[in-house]
Amino acid sequence: MRKIFVTGSAGFIGFHLSQFLLREGFAVVGFDGMTDYYDVRLKEKRNQILLQNEHFSAHIGMLEDFDVLHDLMMAERPDIIVHLAAQAGVRYSLENPRAYLNSNITGTFNVMECARELAVDHLLMASTSSVYGANVDMPFDEREKCDTPLTFYAATKKANEAMAHSYSHLWNLPTTMFRFFTVYGPLGRPDMALFKFTKGILEGEPIDIYNRGKMYRDFTYVTDLVRGIRLLLDAVPKRPKRKEDIAEYDSLSPIAPYRVVNIGNSDKVKLIDFVRAIEAECEREAKLNLLEMQKGDVPATWANATLLKELTGYRPETDVREGIKQFVAWYRDYYQV
Template sequence: MKVFVTGAAGFIGFHLCRRLLAEGHEVLGLDGMTAYYDVALKRQRLSILRRSNAFSFAEVMLEDREGLEEVVLPFVPDIVVHLAAQAGVRYSLEAPDAYVSANLIGTFNLLEMTRRLRPQHLLFASTSSIYGGNTAMPFAEADRTDFPVSLYAATKKAGEAMTHSYAHLFAVPTTCFRFFTVYGPWGRPDMALFRFVSAISEGRPIEVFGEGRMLRDFTYIDDLVEGIVRLMAKPPEQGKPVDAEGVSDSLSPVAPWRSVNIAGGQPLGLMAFVAAIEKAMGQTAEKIFLPMQDGDIGETSADPSLLLALTGFKPETGVDEGVEAFVEWYRRWQESR
């Protein structure tokens, strides 16, 4: 197939593109190459993807509708995977304009283009943060998402609503996949695993927010990609919900649209995650315990039953295995710099 991926130079986009290329698909990647974190890391990812003749790339901001359409309309993708976004809960307190621009205007421009392209399936990257102030665990797709506690989460909720309206109006099959604390090799420098490993390597203390009491449904990157690839082959059909006992489908009653959690449903305490890092590195971290930051939520836990019913798969990679893979990658990456 021909697959268009936004955010192709990002952490998740890189891994997805590499998987798609390995499976023989033709991939057009797009990324704005913003300086939210080190652009050199993004360029390293791209250099690997460019080894394939089936990969092409355009450096274009989603806010540039004319530039976006000029690149993508001639490609005529079968599948569109929209990963590009301004990410990060904490950064949304510092630069809210970036979230409105990328996550709202950028997504609108993409939807306007998709309306013209009519691909077989549009997949939109949402987030566990969308569950916000919900206290019932685990989070299920049918739960209300009316209480976002960060602007980042609010823009992702808006993105889901926008994609639903376009799916209804223009019959573009759409899946919003909600990912939970994704980690692994080539991860973002602003995320906890990268920051912790970097600090420990350099003999610096790590900052542990929420006094270390937070729980997260950690998802290894290869598992997330596996879930996305399997969902690509399962475009929603209006009026045809999942027929599986005990599974509540999020399929819209008025559109070929659904949301799906991609996570294993096995939350782990933050300190257990830190312990896995210390084990993989063979070092004990000096820890500074800090209060919960504004916009964070104390616990995330996914109900993966809909994903399992749709695809026969749910994430299973253990944290010890996943963290060890990251540490091995980080050491090689540091040596190559």
């Protein structure tokens, strides 16, 4: 049984990925800081579900504590590491940038050091569509330069990509960075739009709509996302012998076993249409608090998922209305609404 070490296993994406991997027959070692950025009870609930599987083990610790992370990694000796843990939230990075420095830079470095020492078969790490920053050519392509991040969160993730490339080159460490695009679904984070919109609509409270709803997002259902990650486990990058051997669509580095892959639905949805779909599922009308664009935000995201399809044969495809239906059903059940 192959063993996978998942950081952020009690988080939204980490929980769904761990659950998916367990169903696929992997042993999963979970590591999470259980921080109070949002309601810890939700993280505890996710952990409880995962611990029902005998092949899952849960460990609490902070990425910044190298000794704790290192000792656990060396004891478990995983075949693959999937690094999802991070200080999340674009808007929170305006208030507390140091949390992003500690978790996303120091914490990620510690994970990479463990991966180097273990010489794992594959290191996969989460990046974000936010690294595209001020880029305007869409759909976003992995081969584009990403030199204009608009938030410190995005800057830390761009730094992670550069750090990972250097380690991949120096130590011949097979590394895949995946860029997420507005992930949503059941057991999601309370600070994300779908959660806040659903809560506000069901409680009859106003919901904040930035840029007066004139924004577009490539909403990606969480099950589609984790299926993409699972398939990428087997798409292990190899250092090319010649630059000419790299396919035109591929982001593979010419000097390292390293690539970046978008995981998105490849379909931009207008924010106000997203709200209307939630209204329809909740059978209630939203009270809209129309606001101007928030600092650091971008008007649109849209993924080119060609590389993911070429590497895995898979492309996310869940329609946003179906995804919202699944989330609202979970929300009503979980909060007894």
